Amino acid sequence: MSGDGTVGKALDVLEQVAAFERPVRFGELQEKSPYPKATLYRFLQTLTNQGMLSYEAERQTYAMGMRLVRLAHAAWTTSSLAPIARPFLDQLSAETGETVHLAQLDASQVLYVDKRNAKNPVEMYSQAGKVGPAYCTGVGKAMLAYVEGEALERAIAQQSFHRFTPTTLADPQSLREELVAIRARGYGFDREEHEPGIVCIAVPILTKGSRMLGALSVTGPTSRTSLDQLEHLAPRVLETAKRIGEEAEAWRFPETRQ
Amino acid sequence: MSGDGTVGKALDVLEQVAAFERPVRFGELQEKSPYPKATLYRFLQTLTNQGMLSYEAERQTYAMGMRLVRLAHAAWTTSSLAPIARPFLDQLSAETGETVHLAQLDASQVLYVDKRNAKNPVEMYSQAGKVGPAYCTGVGKAMLAYVEGEALERAIAQQSFHRFTPTTLADPQSLREELVAIRARGYGFDREEHEPGIVCIAVPILTKGSRMLGALSVTGPTSRTSLDQLEHLAPRVLETAKRIGEEAEAWRFPETRQ
DNA sequence: TTTTTAGTTTCATTATTTGAAACCATGTTT
DNA sequence: AAACATGGTTTCAAATAATGAAACTAAAAA
DSSP: OOOSHHHHHHHHHHHHHHHHSSOEEHHHHHHHOSSOHHHHHHHHHHHHHTTSEEEETTTTEEEEOHHHHHHHHHHHHHHOSHHHHHHHHHHHHHHHOSEEEEEEEETTEEEEEEEEETTSOOOTTSSTTOEEESTTSHHHHHHHTTOOHHHHHHHHHTOOOOOOSTTOOOSHHHHHHHHHHHHHHSOEEEESSSSTTEEEEEEEEEOTTOOEEEEEEEEEETTTOOHHHHHHTHHHHHHHHHHHHHHHHHHHOGGGGO | OOOSHHHHHHHHHHHHHHHHOSOEEHHHHHHHOSSOHHHHHHHHHHHHHTTSEEEETTTTEEEEOHHHHHHHHHHHHHHOSHHHHHHHHHHHHHHHOSEEEEEEEETTEEEEEEEEETTSOOOTTSSTTOEEESTTSHHHHHHHTTOOHHHHHHHHHTOOOOOOSTTOOOSHHHHHHHHHHHHHHSOEEEESSSSTTEEEEEEEEEOTTOOEEEEEEEEEETTTOOHHHHHHTHHHHHHHHHHHHHHHHHHHOGGGGO
């Protein structure tokens, strides 16, 4: 349950509709909602009136509304790295023959904003938009390595440390040590920590002032690649991340061009 | 100014940040805000805490946040026609050699969700996300033709009827008559009503039950095409709209597949 | 040192929200 | 036909959150 009063609650409801990934009826929402029926109903009315949700009277279903689609455009073009990074990811994926992920940090979780696989090119969004844990993914650890102080401790405190595989880092201290190592090397690995049989090399995307914007990874199955082989790609992946960071910084802070 | 209490106000503030299309400082927002300074400040704090905005401490700027980017994905994939329609637009643009627009109705305005020009292919989003008037655009009129009753009267009441060109429909009655004609023909035109020198043919995208999902247009400059030439495309554009409608309906309401 | 600027916090007052209970419309069962 | 069930919708006294002028804070400028 959120803080931030009424606005926080309304956003919870919006997110609950989004989580269904399909049009959803009032009763289905009510089953899973922590709010009383009248309260939930009123939030749905408010969000629909505001255009954030839409209501289809025939089937009595709620879905994402056009005002949200419009805000989505603004969010995607100004705060997601995906538009800027797209050509760089395509190139890296073509060169390596493996899957490339682009991610940003959403509170304490990983938000995958793009995924490219040159051998199996898919349309925009088909894999983007997924959320994953930070403590046991390459991109997650690469980003956490450049979060500092209280923000880092808050993020660590919110990790579940669920052990997905024998190699999952399952406690805060192991994670902190790993983040120090990543920072020292400049890149990190997913050593089958999240999914068995899946490994990757991951690097942070930083501004010139070393502020973390996101992370990039090259991922493959252990049947086809290994950590050693992926490590040989480190210079190339770091270079790609550097160029994305430069483009992002130039776009967002044009005054630094002077 | 919105209704819907505190949530409506918070969404106004979110939209105000989005409208800048770049990171923005508190003072810049305050200059244009109808809210008192403390009220605006608190909304920005709330939206930032909730992840809908992000705050960059070094430059003291607000921008779209990762939670909105994540909701953006949900909105885009479930409520925008763009993902489904993309291959159809590419094909239509390639065949006609002209620019194809895809739009949906956002309250009483047109939201362009995609734009394709086979001769000048641009990356995702570069032109999508724009908002335009409904009363004097092809797609706008094609959509309004399938809005009925009070919803139509509300939408008409919100049009500015500003006369952009000599051919702009500049009063409600002219618009209503045009909508009747569009519905009779099944398609409409922009006869240089919005921009001089720009014409188009536009068709609605409907479900099987004739519920309006959006609209599609083929647009060109009068230096290269004419309304007559565009009208020859009507069967092909109608077919494309029909297929998009079928795909959208199959996706959103899979139970109709049985 | 003083003044200005942009952002941030306070708290008495006002406005909005809350949510159990009741209501409504439609469909199902007896 | 009447009673019951279901899913959605509305009411309103009480509770809670929001409001916004004024004051405060920190940094920059004069």
